[in-house]
Amino acid sequence: MASAPRLVLPDVPVLVAGVGRAVLLTRDGEIETLPAAAAARAVQGAAPMLVHAPATARRLGLNGLGEAHDLLELFAFCRPAESCAPTPRGLALALDLPQPKDEAAAAALLPEIATLLLRHLADGRDHPRNRDAAGLAARMGEAGWPWATSVLAALGEPKAKPDARAYKVWRRLPEWEDAAPAPPAASFTVEPAEARRRLAEILGPDAEQRPQQADYASAAAAAFAPRAHPGAPALVLAEAGTGTGKTLGYVAPASLWAERNGAPVWISTYTRNLQRQIDQETARLFPDPEERRRRVVLRKGRENYLCLLNLDDMTSGVPVPHLAVALGLVARWALATRDGDLLGGDFPGWMVELFGPGAILPLADRRGECIRSACPHYKACYVEHSIRRAQAARIVVANHALVMVQAALGGGGEDGAPLRIVFDEGHHLFDAADSAFSADLTGAEMTELRRWLLGAEGGRSRARGLRRRLEELIGEKPELNAQLEAALQAARALPVPGWTTRLAQPSRAAAGEEAPNPAEAFLRAAREQVLARTQEAREAGLYDSECDLFPLTEDLPVAADALARALHRLEQPLVLLRDRLAARLEEEAAELEVGDRIRIESAARSIENRALRPLRAWRQMLATIAADPPAPGERPTFVDWLSLLRRGGQEADAGMHRHHLDPTEPFAAAVAAPAHGLLITSATLRDEAEAAEDDPDIAWREAEARTGAAHLPIPAIRAAVPSPFDYAARTRCLVVTDVAKENTGQVAAAFQALFLAAGGGGLGLFTAIRRLRDVHARIAGPLEEAGIPLYAQHVDAMDNSTLVDVFRAEEQACLLGTDAMRDGVDVPGRALRLLVFDRVPWPRPTILHRERRLHLSGGRPKEYDDRVARHRLRQAFGRLIRRADDKGVFVMLDARCPSRLLHGLPPGVLIRRLGLAQAVAETRAFLAEG
Structure with missing residues (x-):
């Protein structure tokens, strides 16, 4: 008691x-x-x-x-x-x-x-x-x-x-209920004046007057016009300078369209930080928490959510x-969470750091093992809840990865194909499409498919194989069991667990010995070609290596042909298994229960998406090896290359990679063309430094090329709204001329002096993890002595979002990071008042970049590199000023930074080249003003 x-x-x-x-x-x-x-x-x-x-x-x-x-x-x-x-x-x-x-x-x-x-x-x-x-x-x-x-x-x-x-929290969780299918969406438009009025309603009568925000909402409304032709969505490219208030600017017409037409608008972001920020902003639209939960839904891939069956498995017995x-x-947490999102939702990111990834990450379905309605916790499943809530929502906040992957899997996936999409952080569409529409024939990918098919093969893994996931569906049906057995037997041609330890060993196929594993033989041949074509200094090394696919070494075509035949033997029974499972839906329509129908549909879809799609892509890649090599300088549709990955100085993976030369082509075909309306927006869509007096549209054309708009039949509506911030008064840009960027001691001393001058609130950005760690080791102690805590990505036992939360909360702290800290980080106020780059963030000189530089630059490869670096600098600069009263100093420690790269910063920014002592004094004086 x-x-x-x-x-x-x-x-x-x-x-x-x-x-x-x-x-x-x-x-x-x-x-x-x-x-x-x-x-x-x-x-x-x-x-x-x-x-x-x-x-x-x-x-x-x-x-x-x-x-x-x-x-x-x-x-x-x-x-x-x-x-x-x-x-x-x-x-x-x-x-x-x-x-x-x-x-x-x-x-x-x-x-x-x-x-x-x-x-x-x-x-x-x-x-x-x-x-x-x-x-x-x-x-x-x-x-x-x-x-x-x-x-x-x-x-x-x-x-x-x-x-x-x-x-056993599922005993306390609510169960979802199915609803009737939603009727088709109507086609009522949203007029610009209506968007302005809705924005005013959201902001309230006491809000600050922001003409730029109203202009932006008016322009965004054009993305919600009825579609006039198949494959030709209403498309708006809208650049909105930092501080415009673009989130509520597009939420205004989006929410109005959703109300009138009975279908949700999807808002897609590139970073989790912005996804969370947009969700918080919608509280202005729906102040009541319960209404907001019904009307606004966050959607992510299934691998982000707590899987109750995995929790059940891990808590069974005595952990x-x-x-x-x-x-x-x-x-x-599971009893209090809003939506069950383990990664980036209301689950504390530091839990993974306290207990290790092995305690938390296996709780999500990260390997495509979901058994849908066969799961005893199906009715309480967080993912199924979110899918059904999204169907009845007005606003669905997703991410580029989910939108792209569902399109790549055949148009909408579990959520259906959205009619209206807002792509915030639109400058990342190229990168998101590049990831979604690429293929990797590597040891890691093939091993993952083997595990998905065969399940655990020893060790402590709880992985469920295909047999366990299908056993209740195929029962005693001989034709299904035969195909399943054939597929599982053929899967043994994929890399055997522990294959990385055998990667450097020569292949043995002497008389009387077991035939070599075809997948491992291919990986070994790929590795040999990479080592043969890369610099000797890297062979020993600590770095990843890559080489062109052509010309081929003698062993690679033989190994590729053997692997292609092995993959074909695996693909054939899986195709029959998928087709015969799907045929049950028609042949046994009168006998099947609703739950069984869902399970059969899910099983057939998972075989298609999880196994057959990669198998087809891999066979197409291997067929390229048997084809004639491309002519020098010929523009390819795909870029193919071989790689050898190392982790901690040890070889960790090898294989072949394929990316579209221009990934916005499949994006335009699979994502943009089926939609009825698209708004692609960002603070940095255009590179205004490229604009020329004789061709003022060049920056817009480049933006259209990078977002896929150039591949659609109807021209995009262009809109640009300037930032309301006074960058001339509130910022400084300093290029330090007397620090040798190759000398770690000098770079560390510069970071320390600048961070001390600012009294904390500094974000240091590096282009290499090794330099970040070296600098951190040198300056962490002295800064701590001065009362300035120093945190660092790749050093501290925290993930990126947790590090940003710490940095935001501690006004005197400083933070060191790499690319992930450059985009999507929102730290308003004095918590971020100084931003320091260790050197110019040029693009990495990879084979993929080389081909795009050659074929997508319009004959101006140098300008292509400049554009990438200028964009990164502008994105980083945008972290400094998040509110009208913010002040910030931007420092570049690379004396060789070309002036043309800094022309991409906002108009009015004062740019000066000076020595470190002067930069320190100016930083201290400028931040102390007022």
Whole structure:
């Protein structure tokens, strides 16, 4: 029987780590600052209270801390599906507490944070989602969770018994219900004046007047006009400068069209950050949370969502202690989450860092193993919920990858083909299409197909093979069982587990020996050709290597022919299996239950999409090897090459790759042409530096080429709305002329001096991970001594979105990153006031880039390279100013940066070339003004 709740804190020291040192709040209440080694000895075996144990251990230079009272774990239990940056300041911000000014203040604050979290749990112990909380906490305590005693006391159940049923969250989840098919969408238009009025309604009467936003909404309305001809969507290319407010600008006509025509508008982004930002902006359109949940749906690929069957599998029996705690926190989240999105939704990204990817990532269906209606949790499935909610929604917020992949799989996939699509971050359409419409005949891809077909072949994997997924559907039908057996036997021609260890071994096919595996023989031949054609320095090495497909070595055509025949033997029974499963839908129409029909349709579709499509693509690629080589300089439809990938100096993969020379061609055919209306928008659609007096349209034509608009039959409507920001007054661009970019010591010293001058709030962007790590190692300690925490991608035990959350929450922090930190990062205010590039971000000199540079540059290959670099600089510059009152300094440490690249920055930006000392002084003075 429950008793009165009590707030019981553990009697342990409190630890807050810097780089190489730590602040310790002892049990006696004394604050001590200790070197890393001394701090580690002081807390050994004491289970200290801290925030983010892996990051704390790394900052102290340790492999681990052992048991600890990690406040992030307590936060995840007490406030599931809520967000916080995984630092003391981040927790303080999430709980509306004053942010600590230094490490000593942070150490003093941690017990107060623990008290607040436990009080929140005690106050809400009667909430329905806390019904099983005590049994779950007791089970986690049994597995060694340090917080269990405190949590049980707060719940008023200090003697609760462990209850493994508390992991079975599907018992508490709502079930979806099918609805009648939606009627066809109407074709009512949205007039520009109506879009303006809807925007005004969304913003409210007290909103700031922003003429540019209303102009943008008016232009965007043209994308919602009725389609006049098949294959010719109403198309608008709209560039909206940073600060225009383009999200609500296109939401206004989109929501109006959805209301009038009874079909959702899909909004697609390239980055998860923007997807989340758009979802938050729609609260202005639907202030009521329940209505917003019905009207706005986030859609991602199935691999992003928690799979309840995988959770069931992982919690069956007695999980190892480490997993029991992680899965307990997942179970808490599963009862509170909005949509079950494990990657980028309301699931804390730092959970993966605390427990490792092996505890979290297998919970999603990342390998295409879903058994649909055969799953006992099908009616509670998060993915099925989101698909059905999307059908009745007004706004569906998706990503380019999902939209492209569903089109590549034959037009719409599970969600159907959307009629109206807004592509935000439209400057990334080329890259998104390049990924979606490419093919890779590599060891990793073939191994994944083998695992999908054969399931686990030893080890601890729980992978389900095709036999297990189909056994109830094929039953005792001999014709289906025969094809399944033939396919599974043929699948053994794919790489055998452990193939990477045999990659460098010579192929043996002597008399009496087993015939070589055809897939492994092909990979070995591909590897040999790469090594033969690349520089000797890289053979030893640390770097990936690649070479042209032609001319061929002697072994490759023989190996390719053997593999092509093996893949054909695999494809034939799979085609028959798919066709005969599909035939059951007609032959047994009168006997089949609805659930069985769904399972048969899903099984046939998964065989087609997961196996037959890649097999056809691979055979076409292998056929190229047997064909005549292309003539020098001939424009190809595809670019083919061979590669050898290395990880940590070890060979990790090899194979053949195929990309469209121009991936916007399949995008235009598969995605754009079937739609009725498209809005492609971005702050950086055009490269205005390319515009010439004698040809002012060249920048627009380039934008049309990069977005696929040039491949559609009706010209796009063009619109450009300038940014309202005063870049001349609010920004500076400095090119440092006396730092040798090849000298890591000089580059590190420059970063340190600039970050100190700005007092934090600096984002450093690198074009190579190795240089990032070298610079971080040199400057992290000195910056920490100055009160500036330094975080870094590829160094800290955090994913990118978590690092950005930390950077946003801690105004004095600095962050180092690579490409992923350049786009889609929204950090308004003083948290980002300085941006430093280590060198010009030229495109990587790959074979694919070489061919596109040659054939897509219009005879101007140098301008093609410039355009890529200029675009990257402009995108990075756009991170600096997110609000009218922001100020920022952009610094390039590459003295050889051509002036023509900086002409792509917003008009009015003052650009100066000066020495490092002057740049530091100007940065300090400019950011201190006002």
